[in-house]
Amino acid sequence: MTDLAKIPVTIITGFLGAGKTTLIRHLMQNPNGRRLAILVNEFGVVGVDGDILKACADDSCPVENIVELANGCICCTVADDFIPTIEALMALPRRPDHILIETSGLALPKPLLKAFDWPAIRSRLTVDGVIAIADAEALAAGRFAPNEAAIEAQRAADGSLDHETPLSEVFEDQIACADIVLLSKADLAGEAGLAAARAVIDAEAPRRLPMLAMTDGRIDPKVILGLNAAAESDIAARPSHHDGDDDHEHEDFDSVVIDLPEVTDPEVLAEAVRTLAREQYILRVKGFVAVKGKPMRLLVQAVGQRVRSQFDRPWAQSPRVSRLVVIAERHHIDPVAIRATLVAPSGA
Numbered sequence: 483m484t485d486l487a488k489i490p491v492t493i494i495t496g497f498l499g500a501g502k503t504t505l506i507r508h509l510m511q512n513p514n515g516r517r518l519a520i521l522v523n524e525f526g527v528v529g530v531d532g533d534i535l536k537a538c539a540d541d542s543c544p545v546e547n548i549v550e551l552a553n554g555c556i557c558c559t560v561a562d563d564f565i566p567t568i569e570a571l572m573a574l575p576r577r578p579d580h581i582l583i584e585t586s587g588l589a590l591p592k593p594l595l596k597a598f599d600w601p602a603i604r605s606r607l608t609v610d611g612v613i614a615i616a617d618a619e620a621l622a623a624g625r626f627a628p629n630e631a632a633i634e635a636q637r638a639a640d641g642s643l644d645h646e647t648p649l650s651e652v653f654e655d656q657i658a659c660a661d662i663v664l665l666s667k668a669d670l671a672g673e674a675g676l677a678a679a680r681a682v683i684d685a686e687a688p689r690r691l692p693m694l695a696m697t698d699g700r701i702d703p704k705v706i707l708g709l710n711a712a713a714e715s716d717i718a719a720r721p722s723h724h725d726g727d728d729d730h731e732h733e734d735f736d737s738v739v740i741d742l743p744e745v746t747d748p749e750v751l752a753e754a755v756r757t758l759a760r761e762q763y764i765l766r767v768k769g770f771v772a773v774k775g776k777p778m779r780l781l782v783q784a785v786g787q788r789v790r791s792q793f794d795r796p797w798a799q800s801p802r803v804s805r806l807v808v809i810a811e812r813h814h815i816d817p818v819a820i821r822a823t824l825v826a827p828s829g830a
């Protein structure tokens with residue numbers, strides 16, 4: 483097997499009660515052909531989230547793929563607990579296709595993200611995206627979370643927590659690190675509440691952030707986990723046209739397929755993808771790109787402005803065609819502008 487692809491990791495942040503476990507349960511029920519592994523960081527109320535998730539274990543996420551990191555805040559125990567735990571997941575007899583990390587609500591995502599630069603981790607894992615869940619109903623009412631007292635109790639219960647970070651700063655950090663924000667309890671918040679919650683996050687966000695309303699953890703898994711294997715092989719065969727009609731269940735997204743000429747400099751393309759995310763309502767980009775002089779195809783993936791690419795396998799089995807699928811918020815997709823942004827810098 484010549485697949486050099488790193489295992490993608492999605493980090494899910496959000497305060498206690500925001501809906502992290504509910505989202506993960508939804509993803510476990512809709513894995514789109516992926517084998518999942520899950521790392522749950524919890525303490526204080528030990529075992530609750532882990533037990534809920536283990537009760538949902540099935541073939542695509544067996545119980546041994548769900549591990550709890552219960553000795554304290556994930557960002558404070560990176561070296562002692564996080565690294566060995568994630569290494570245990572990488573060593574599973576059947577390699578997971580995607581790892582989800584549910585951080586404790588008080589964890590700061592920045593130190594956790596840094597851990598992915600450790601040599602032992604960097605060569606085998608890649609951060610696919612950071613998803614922040616914010617409780618829209620609570621935000622609209624001027625709170626960070628549904629029950630701030632419960633969060634303080636959680637803080638008191640963690641002996642290893644080495645930051646006294648106020649909730650406002652934890653929230654700021656979660657938003658600053660996020661690639662996509664999910665506004666949970668959208669049904670309870672209502673339209674006005676959602677608008678108020680969006681305004682709170684807009685004020686906090688250092689850049690334009692995609693924000694999607696979510697109820698009961700229901701969100702299209704391709705936005706969180708990426709396109710599934712079937713869709714990937716489809717990328718090579720699919721004609722370049724406006725599609726988005728392959729998924730009648732979810733009405734929130736649209737996709738467009740963009741063919742590119744060979745690129746000379748992958749970094750220029752990566753910058754074009756970042757520009758796209760800054761200027762348009764892009765959720766995800768995925769595809770394979772032919773680079774001049776390279777026998778391997780370049781796998782390109784982006785979530786918001788987080789772009790990663792790697793040469794994953796030779797072109798041998800498929801035609802040497804550069805093709806990217808772009809997923810954007812519905813009604814905000816502009817195929818002409820997307821094409822212009824992506825194709826122009828490739829020098830064709």
Ligand SMILES: [Zn+2]
Nearest residue numbers: 555557558589
């Ligand atoms: Zn911490």
